[in-house]
Amino acid sequence: MVDTILGKKIGMTQVFNDQGEIVPVSVIEAGPCIVTQLKSVESDGYVAVQVGFGEIRPSLVNEPKKGHFNKAGVEPLRHIREIRTDDTSDYKLGDAITCEIFKPGQRVKVTGTSKGKGFAGVVKRFHFHGGDMGHGSMIHRKPQSGGATDAARTFKGTRKPGQMGNKQVTVRGLRIVRVDPIKNILLIEGAIPGSDGGLITIQRLKQR
Numbered sequence: 001m002v003d004t005i006l007g008k009k010i011g012m013t014q015v016f017n018d019q020g021e022i023v024p025v026s027v028i029e030a031g032p033c034i035v036t037q038l039k040s041v042e043s044d045g046y047v048a049v050q051v052g053f054g055e056i057r058p059s060l061v062n063e064p065k066k067g068h069f070n071k072a073g074v075e076p077l078r079h080i081r082e083i084r085t086d087d088t089s090d091y092k093l094g095d096a097i098t099c100e101i102f103k104p105g106q107r108v109k110v111t112g113t114s115k116g117k118g119f120a121g122v123v124k125r126f127h128f129h130g131g132d133m134g135h136g137s138m139i140h141r142k143p144q145s146g147g148a149t150d151a152a153r154t155f156k157g158t159r160k161p162g163q164m165g166n167k168q169v170t171v172r173g174l175r176i177v178r179v180d181p182i183k184n185i186l187l188i189e190g191a192i193p194g195s196d197g198g199l200i201t202i203q204r205l206k207q208r
Helices: 063-072 122-126
Strands: 004-016 022-030 033-039 048-055 077-084 107-113 168-180 185-189 199-204
Touching: 004 048, 004 077, 004 185, 022 168, 022 199, 033 063, 033 077
Parallel strands: none
Antiparallel strands: 004 022, 004 199, 022 185, 033 048, 048 077, 107 168, 107 199, 168 185
8 A cells, every 4th residue: 555645735833632732733735646657567667656746737737748647547737756665456547545544643754845045155054163253354154174185176075155955855753643634634743844835745654
């Protein structure tokens, strides 16, 4: 069975649990995800279920994708992802995978794209200490030495100014608080990566 679903981050709020305690939760529009292709070892070399999520105007879909959706007999969808699984016999083209695959109390891992913060210096990006703040210093927030000078190149991983954020981030061990299959809503305890409206992936963690 598929243990993963695509969703859209709606925002954050708080709810009361059975003990009357306030629990901060992230609100996620989870699915429905429509099966658009079934992959097998014979034809593709691995087993997976390809799903689509999110509405999109047909005029925004290019011809190859239109043909792919028409072959599956489904309406065009904004996002397409593959979900690895051991067996696809329970699914057929056009089936919907909903948030009902999750139950309250289960632990999940959530993957999303972190908020982009633009070009940032080393003090903001890597928490460098910075230089002297005296008027004559002239190196208040500069990275200063870049390492070895005789290598004639910059070593990989050297911490320098650059793009901050806008990277794939995964948070593990989050707990599902509530499941609303009527509205396709999941409430997950805590914060998840990304801005409101961003695409995220929720995968159920295996019980040890």
